[in-house]
Amino acid sequence: xxxxxxxxxxxxxxxxxxxxxxxxxxxxxxxxxxxxxxxxxxxxxxxxxxxxxxxxxxxxxxxxxxxxxxxxxxxxxxxxxxxxxxxxxxxxxxxxxxxxxxxxxxxxxxxxxxxxxxxxxxxxxxxxxxxxxxxxxxxxxxxxxxxxxxxxxxxxxxxxxxxxxxxxxxxxxxxxxxxxxxxxxxxxxxxxxxxxxxxxxxxxxxxxxxxxxxxxxxxxxxxxxxxxxxxxxxxxxxxxxxxxxxxxxxxxxxxxxxxxxxxxxxxxxxxxxxxxxxxxxxxxxxxxxxxxxxxxxxxxxxxxxxxxxxxxxxxxxxxxxxxxxxxxxxxxxxxxxxxxxxxxx
Amino acid sequence: xxxxxxxxxxxxxxxxxxxxxxxxxxxxxxxxxxxxxxxxxxxxxxxxxxxxxxxxxxxxxxxxxxxxxxxxxxxxxxxxxxxxxxxxxxxxxxxxxxxxxxxxxxxxxxxxxxxxxxxxxxxxxxxxxxxxxxxxxxxxxxxxxxxxxxxxxxxxxxxxxxxxxxxxxxxxxxxxxxxxxxxxxxxxxxxxxxxxxxxxxxxxxxxxxxxxxxxxxxxxxxxxxxxxxxxxxxxxxxxxxxxxxxxxxxxxxxxxxxxxxxxxxxxxxxxxxxxxxxxxxxxxxxxxxxxxxxxxxxxxxxxxxxxxxxxxxxxxxxxxxxxxxxxxxxxxxxxxxxxxxxxxx
Numbered sequence: 001x002x003x004x005x006x007x008x009x010x011x012x013x014x015x016x017x018x019x020x021x022x023x024x025x026x027x028x029x030x031x032x033x034x035x036x037x038x039x040x041x042x043x044x045x046x047x048x049x050x051x052x053x054x055x056x057x058x059x060x061x062x063x064x065x066x067x068x069x070x071x072x073x074x075x076x077x078x079x080x081x082x083x084x085x086x087x088x089x090x091x092x093x094x095x096x097x098x099x100x101x102x103x104x105x106x107x108x109x110x111x112x113x114x115x116x117x118x119x120x121x122x123x124x125x126x127x128x129x130x131x132x133x134x135x136x137x138x139x140x141x142x143x144x145x146x147x148x149x150x151x152x153x154x155x156x157x158x159x160x161x162x163x164x165x166x167x168x169x170x171x172x173x174x175x176x177x178x179x180x181x182x183x184x185x186x187x188x189x190x191x192x193x194x195x196x197x198x199x200x201x202x203x204x205x206x207x208x209x210x211x212x213x214x215x216x217x218x219x220x221x222x223x224x225x226x227x228x229x230x231x232x233x234x235x236x237x238x239x240x241x242x243x244x245x246x247x248x249x250x251x252x253x254x255x256x257x258x259x260x261x262x263x264x265x266x267x268x269x270x271x272x273x274x275x276x277x278x279x280x281x282x283x284x285x286x287x288x289x290x291x292x293x294x295x296x297x298x299x300x301x302x303x304x305x306x307x308x309x310x311x312x313x314x315x316x317x318x319x320x321x322x323x324x325x326x327x328x329x330x331x332x333x334x335x336x337x338x339x340x341x342x343x344x345x
Numbered sequence: 346x347x348x349x350x351x352x353x354x355x356x357x358x359x360x361x362x363x364x365x366x367x368x369x370x371x372x373x374x375x376x377x378x379x380x381x382x383x384x385x386x387x388x389x390x391x392x393x394x395x396x397x398x399x400x401x402x403x404x405x406x407x408x409x410x411x412x413x414x415x416x417x418x419x420x421x422x423x424x425x426x427x428x429x430x431x432x433x434x435x436x437x438x439x440x441x442x443x444x445x446x447x448x449x450x451x452x453x454x455x456x457x458x459x460x461x462x463x464x465x466x467x468x469x470x471x472x473x474x475x476x477x478x479x480x481x482x483x484x485x486x487x488x489x490x491x492x493x494x495x496x497x498x499x500x501x502x503x504x505x506x507x508x509x510x511x512x513x514x515x516x517x518x519x520x521x522x523x524x525x526x527x528x529x530x531x532x533x534x535x536x537x538x539x540x541x542x543x544x545x546x547x548x549x550x551x552x553x554x555x556x557x558x559x560x561x562x563x564x565x566x567x568x569x570x571x572x573x574x575x576x577x578x579x580x581x582x583x584x585x586x587x588x589x590x591x592x593x594x595x596x597x598x599x600x601x602x603x604x605x606x607x608x609x610x611x612x613x614x615x616x617x618x619x620x621x622x623x624x625x626x627x628x629x630x631x632x633x634x635x636x637x638x639x640x641x642x643x644x645x646x647x648x649x650x651x652x653x654x655x656x657x658x659x660x661x662x663x664x665x666x667x668x669x670x671x672x673x674x675x676x677x678x679x680x681x682x683x684x685x686x687x688x689x690x
Contacts, residue, residue, distance in 0.1 A: 020645075020646070020647045021644075183651070185653070188535070188637060188645075188646075190533070190535060190559040190560065190561065191559050193640075193645050193646075196637070196638070196645045196646035197645055197646065200646050200647055200650050201646075201647045204647050204649065204650055209651060210650040210651055211650075211651040211652065211653050212634075212637055212638065212646055212650055212651065212652045212653075213637070213652070213653050213654075214535040214536050214560070214592065214593070214637060214654075215535065215559070215560055215561045215593075216535065216560045216561065216592055216593030216596055216597075216658075217592050217593075217653065217654070217655060217658075218596075219593075219595045219596035219599065219658060220592065220595065220655060220658045221653070223595070247559065247561055247562050247565065248559070248560075248561030248562075248564075250564045250565065250568070251561055251563075251564035251596050251599075251600055252561075254564065254596075254599060254600060254603060255596055255599060258599060289557075292533060292541070292557055292558070292559060293541070293557065295640050295641055296640060296641060296643050298641050299366075300538055300541050300542060300641070301365065301533075301538075301541035301542065301545050301557055302365045302545055302546045302549050304549065305545050305549055305555040305556075305557055306528070306554060306555055306556040306557065307556065307557045307558070308530070308556050308557075308558050308562065308566070309558075309559075309562075310562060310565060313561075313562075313564060313565045
């Protein structure tokens with residue numbers, strides 16, 4: 001199962017808003033459909049958004065209704081501007097768009113056909129890099145876990161969130177293949193229930209026992225010693241290791257620290273942001289109030305009240321035991337480890 | 346508005362499962378209807394459960410279909426056994442039933458009619474004690490708050506949870522009447538959304554600005570210094586001050602402590618349990634898995650997964666700044682303060 005893929009010159013994605021009830025793949029060569037899917041969480045997860053964005057640039061540039069009086073380079077710039085405005089937090093989106101922009105800038109004299117070839121090749125390279133990164137993250141992360149462990153995860157950092165086998169869930173499924181994993185406690189992850197709908201679904205497909213809990217039950221699970229480690233993904237990791245991830249990750253890290261449970265963040269190097277010195281430099285998206293006041297179209301809160309709906313929170317690096325990337329397992333001091341990793345990559 | 350009341354020899358309660366969409370009062374003289382309402386959260390909140398239980402005993406004893414070959418005392422005992430099995434955590438239930446039992450035991454020679462009178466009077470006394478306690482908790486608690494404060498609460502500890510004006514919400518509405526309260530952040534409180542459905546509704550009716558958040562957003566709200574205090578109710582407070590309350594209270598207390606925000610528990614002395622030396626002696630109810638796997642009747646998680654659904658968690662006393670009862674504001678060391686309070690009452 002690939003959450004986002006490139007098939008014969010168009011994008012195919014699994015519409016995640018319909019899971020777990022329906023597995024519907026959407027085929028499109030319209031970049032606006034892709035942008036709407038990113039905004040509406042049909043395509044979600046930082047690495048998957050990055051891959052979809054790269055292929056989206058290709059679709060935009062070659063679209064029949066594109067303004068062909070503009071140079072390819074200008075069309076790439078326009079597409080990047082538009083796709084880059086869909087969601088603000090996942091840095092993979094901007095890193096992927098930056099790679100696409102570099103292709104256009106470094107080949108100013110290429111023909112339109114040649115440049116399109118190069119752009120498509122770069123998007124495929126971004127996809128393949130992510131697939132490889134996921135597998136390597138799984139291998140490296142699994143080495144951190146002992147035998148007979150129970151784990152806890154939040155939101156969805158699985159195959160659905162990447163082009164490949166996932167980040168946090170790649171670690172879990174790799175460890176499960178080694179017979180190490182007893183069960184996984186899954187936070188339901190309000191408001192959009194990525195835990196109940198997506199992670200429970202993925203783990204069940206992988207044959208790994210799931211125990212679904214509400215987000216705030218995680219505190220009791222950690223206090224009662226029911227899990228040996230917490231593993232989550234990330235949407236952006238600052239240069240000092242502060243990590244933005246789905247809202248609810250920060251309290252999980254605080255509780256894990258209080259109860260001496262290791263707290264691991266699994267993410268490809270494309271999630272590292274060398275420009276953000278620390279977490280306070282990471283833009284945090286606010287979502288529509290309706291995601292909290294309504295459920296499945298039904299209003300659950302009275303009308304006329306205020307709502308505060310940040311999609312992410314920032315976990316300070318001192319609460320993170322290790323960051324598992326495809327290059328290495330990074331540990332404190334993270335600033336040095338991240339600088340080293342970015343120099344190598 | 347009274348969540349539970351005694352009208353002309355029968356119970357009238359507001360069916361809280363229908364809020365905020367519909368305000369439907371149910372009139373019943375059938376104790377089984379009352380028991381089902383407690384089990385199904387039509388009547389909820391520790392003090393309200395206690396009051397409903399006391400009146401429930403009266404209904405059971407005088408029911409036309411009761412076994413009138415049994416003595417009133419035996420009928421009281423049978424009723425207590427049945428009503429006492431509805432929910433395990435709120436100690437107010439057992440404290441109220443104990444008061445009813447004492448009436449029967451202390452009047453072995455009273456006529457049936459006289460004993461029924463005494464039982465009804467005791468149930469009314471339990472109700473009136475709660476009404477007075479709520480008001481006094483409001484006054485005392487409001488004295489803890491400064492002017493221009495923003496507050497955070499979890500679940501519903503309002504008029505809906507008591508016979509009177511609430512516990513935590515009595516503090517908030519009393520402080521609001523003094524012009525002290527700017528806004529109240531309300532945790533939606535998964536899985537049954539008592540925050541979105543009940544607390545937001547009550548505060549809005551009281552004209553207090555509400556900001557609804559998901560439970561795990563509270564961590565960001567506390568870290569960002571958006572609130573000056575957290576106030577919650579309790580379902581049972583052990584002799585050392587450990588407090589059981591709706592699941593999600595414990596992580597809130599941990600985060601409040603981390604960010605130096607005072608954490609107040611407001612509860613009548615009927616919520617104190619002298620028999621439980623500490624939190625580990627408090628039975629924690631587990632609820633039906635469907636409360637998490639389904640939302641508004643719609644399945645949101647795949648079938649066949651495990652679920653862990655405790656309704657409550659325990660906050661250790663060292664994370665509690667003060668416990669506001671109708672007698673006094675209790676502070677560390679709580680064991681001594683609670684013993685003193687129980688001796689006086």
